[in-house]
Amino acid sequence: MRRVNDDPMVQNMEETWLDQALRGDAEGFLHIVDAYQRAVYNLCYRMLGNVEDAEDAAQETFMRAYHNLKKYDRSRSFATWLLSIAAHYCIDQIRKRRMQFVSLDDLPNIQIPDGTPAPESLISKREEQIRVQAILKTLSPLDRAAVVMYYWYDFSYEEIAQSLSLTVSAVKSRLHRARRDMAEEWQHQYPSSGQVERKGYESPVF
Amino acid sequence: MNHRYFEEWLLAEEDLDASQKSQLEQHVQTCERCRELRRSWQEVRLELKVSEPAIPEAGFTERWQRRLAQVQHKSQQRRAFWAFLLSSAGAVVFAIPLFLLFLPIGSSPILSFWLALYRFTAVVEFMDGVVTLCLTVLRAIGDLFPPTMGIAIGIALIGIWMIWVAAMYRINSVRRTNN
Numbered sequence: 416m417r418r419v420n421d422d423p424m425v426q427n428m429e430e431t432w433l434d435q436a437l438r439g440d441a442e443g444f445l446h447i448v449d450a451y452q453r454a455v456y457n458l459c460y461r462m463l464g465n466v467e468d469a470e471d472a473a474q475e476t477f478m479r480a481y482h483n484l485k486k487y488d489r490s491r492s493f494a495t496w497l498l499s500i501a502a503h504y505c506i507d508q509i510r511k512r513r514m515q516f517v518s519l520d521d522l523p524n525i526q527i528p529d530g531t532p533a534p535e536s537l538i539s540k541r542e543e544q545i546r547v548q549a550i551l552k553t554l555s556p557l558d559r560a561a562v563v564m565y566y567w568y569d570f571s572y573e574e575i576a577q578s579l580s581l582t583v584s585a586v587k588s589r590l591h592r593a594r595r596d597m598a599e600e601w602q603h604q605y606p607s608s609g610q611v612e613r614k615g616y617e618s619p620v621f
Numbered sequence: 622m623n624h625r626y627f628e629e630w631l632l633a634e635e636d637l638d639a640s641q642k643s644q645l646e647q648h649v650q651t652c653e654r655c656r657e658l659r660r661s662w663q664e665v666r667l668e669l670k671v672s673e674p675a676i677p678e679a680g681f682t683e684r685w686q687r688r689l690a691q692v693q694h695k696s697q698q699r700r701a702f703w704a705f706l707l708s709s710a711g712a713v714v715f716a717i718p719l720f721l722l723f724l725p726i727g728s729s730p731i732l733s734f735w736l737a738l739y740r741f742t743a744v745v746e747f748m749d750g751v752v753t754l755c756l757t758v759l760r761a762i763g764d765l766f767p768p769t770m771g772i773a774i775g776i777a778l779i780g781i782w783m784i785w786v787a788a789m790y791r792i793n794s795v796r797r798t799n800n
Contacts (some may be wrong), residue, residue: 441689446684452681457674470677470684477685478692538674547672550665568668594632598662607660 425450429493436484444484445491448477451472455478455492455501461563462556464504464548472508476501491577499578509556553600555566558593561586625653631659 428446435443455476460469479500480487487496551559560579564570570578575586627648630637637645650656763771 441686445686448682448685452685456681458675462677469675470681471679473677474685474688478688481689505793536732543668543672544675546667550668562669567672567674576686591629591632594662594665595628595658595664598632598658601661601665602657605661605664607657 421437422450433484433489433493436481441481444477444481447480451494451497452477455497457541457567458498458560458563459505461548461551461567462502462559464552468508470584472501472505474573478505479504493620494568495570495574495578498564499580502564502578505561506556549604550597550600553596557581558589558596561589562593562597565590624652624655627655628658630664631655 418491429450432446434445452473459472459476460466463469463472467482476497480497483500487493514542548568551562557579561562561575561581564575565580572583572586573592575581575590576583579586627645630641630645631649649659
């Protein structure tokens, strides 16, 4: 499981940067942008499905966070608050534009671990991105946000509920439905060998 | 047992107890639909877990900084526009009565000229009266208070003026950015 930001330096400095930003010094907020850009961008990309919209949504998320920093409740996790802004912005965008597609040429940069053969690894990772996006796009925007928060950021049900303005039971129910929908979509796209053989056997031959 | 329970157990992330596991295994042996659901969900789960996070193009923070500068510049322009609009509206409101005051309404150009001149002299006389009144009040105040009080009032007025200038500067200035 992956956390939003595991860097202990970021966790130690976060309060200082927030204090700086709240005093009106944008320098402090630039450190925040630097530390959380990947998490916010990944959520936006998983939600919107293409790199241009993901970049724009991630930029807008930080802009909204910067202008509403005074409303941030310091007793809550900053990452939860920030990803909540990103998720709501992306949900609004999807509802406005109804754009739920993925293009093979429109894939983001991905992290390739050092020491692996680059071209094969890159192809494999790109195929993986396509498969993941293809199953995510079948979900409703809210379900998609819940899945990304649960499987990419290891958010608890309570954190997801806080971020998406839902109850804990609604989050559980949405995640259950999302898992079933994704599994069914997977069955549809990648049927097991038994299913494929049987279908071939059962098809009429003239 | 209800088929729905098995589906919930199959898709649950929480650990099942021994009895639930045993019941689920028995059910999956006999139910092809649940067997397929388990296979596909396990494959999807693996995809989600191994999928690397997408990362933005290099220079994201610098792009955000530029965007912030643009947004702040636009906001400053908007504020300047509204300040100009309000000042212009105030000037127009002030100018309308003056215009009406000097609007010549005579039946001939010569008569209109004399009428406008008469109104102008009336306004000058009124302003002269106001200035005389103010000077009398100031002289009376000067007689009542010692000269040091006058200096103190002057300093206080300068202080108020400086506070006003500082407030206007803060309203029109933007947050510091590291451009």
